[in-house]
Amino acid sequence: MGHNHHNHAHGHAHPQVEGKNLVISIFLNILITASQVVGGIISGSLSLLSDALHNFSDVLSLIVSYIANVLSKKKASTTKTFGYKRAEIIAAFVNSATLMVVAVLLIKEAIERFITPQEVESDLVIWLSLLGIVANGFSVFLIKKDSDKNMNMKSAYLHLLTDMLASVAVLIGGLLMKFYELYWVDPLLTFIIAVYLIYMGFDLLKDSTRVLMLFTPNTVQVQQIVDTISSLDDVKNVHHVHLWQLNENQIHLEAHIDFSEDIKLSEFDKILEDIEEELYHKHGINHVNIQPEFGKCDNKHVIVQD
Template sequence: MGNTKEHHHHHHEVSGKNLGWSIFLNVAITVAEAIGGIISGSMALLSDATHNFSDVISLVVSYIANKLTKRKATENQTYGFKRSEIVAAFINSGTLMVLSIFIFYEGIQRFFDPVEIASNWVIWLALASIVVNGLSVLFIQHDARNNMNIKSAYLHLLTDMITSVAVLIGGVIMKYLHWYWIDAIFSTAIAIYLIYTSWHIFKSALEIIMQFTPSNIDVKDIAKSIEAIAQVKNIHHVHVWQINEHDIMFEAHIDLMKDIKITEFEPILLTIKEMLSQFGINHITIQPEFSVDDKKQLIS
């Protein structure tokens, strides 16, 4: 017998319109910086253009994932597309780290072999990028507070704005001091920062995709609490995992002291549900058993 408790969550509704504006702005600045980077010879500006392109990909993936996650469950997709935003967050943060490693490598190469750069192009396009990314950050800032997928896109934009500030500073230094090696210094520093900011989201998304037990939940503590309930002899075959940021799933077999009726088990089930709700677990499936011959292992 299974029993699942559903809670209706009032999840934050993401604004597709704001994402759409951010995508449009970033496509425009990506094209402009790519052309400017080629003309000026600035690796930092080309890196910033590449990063802006990753922003476009990030925002498009986030937009699609946000639309998918709103689809209702069907017989073929019983959970719907709830995990699509987590997959998007994983892709976004992963590509940002890969991109950062590329920027770091190119920055090191350029440090040992600096070239003269047309700094005026760097300055004006960096300013344009700061404005565009600043507006994009403002568009999705509110949504990023409650959504891992949008947060990963938000981090893309925020770090790119910081990148553009560094590129601007580098452009000013190159214009007036002719220190062209500064282009490489800023590039490598930005790359290290991007890897640092992306790692947490990448790790959290991977843990959800792999269906790991949420870090704030101790399965042994839960088992001990449930086994303290009257008439519960043992809890085994426990699984705890997340579908997305909000929905934590729990399933287990409960071995009972006596062979009782279903109506007698209902109060026990209610107690278990109330106990698990304290851990943020909102989808519960319990299989009651009596005299079933198995290993009764907590995790199996």
């Protein structure tokens, strides 16, 4: 069986992420959460408590992201042949899923409070929302440069960004309650924050689920892969294809190739090199595992359920 990592893959190493920025953000969010929980209870502000709940989810998500970041750098072993390369995908899934759960809880509370509005101590809401804006704004600044490197850091960044925006909304609500006594603004803002959480988290949840479920990457078409390999000399048929992402940086292909002639092993090695070059440059596949066959009676369909 032909099996190889494409040489170019080593030149495109996984970008390293600064773990210290995550640690700073974790401690900042613990400070915000504690302050807003106390302030929300004293002031009676649901939007402040909802912001605190979101901040608490930030703390958990940042801790998960930090652990995943550390694990992803560990080397493979005989008991973990892929290492922890999927740790960051799992973290992205967990973080985006918690965004959904938090959002649903906030919507429920907002509806209940909207039906029975309560007076809110607006001065405390204003000062604590300002604290949230400053602390989360600093965290967003720290994490932003790493947010494009992988799903895990993007999920952490989204948590922080949405929380900063939520604090801005709470500040506006606090000002409206202070000067106009519009207390219904508090649950309305909570509802808007929750809907925004769902909007921001859904795509990330969908993308991380695709990777975890071993779905074919959106960027690759199976039939195009088959056509590319079939165009090479001596290739009669391409079947039993599996195409998946190990993580965001590695796309794996496994396939059976039926050859028109009973070629030598050395000839197959040369064809395998050609396949790797074609698949890497045309489709971004950097790990190829090919089973060569000649005259074998097996299922010749492109996709075969194992």
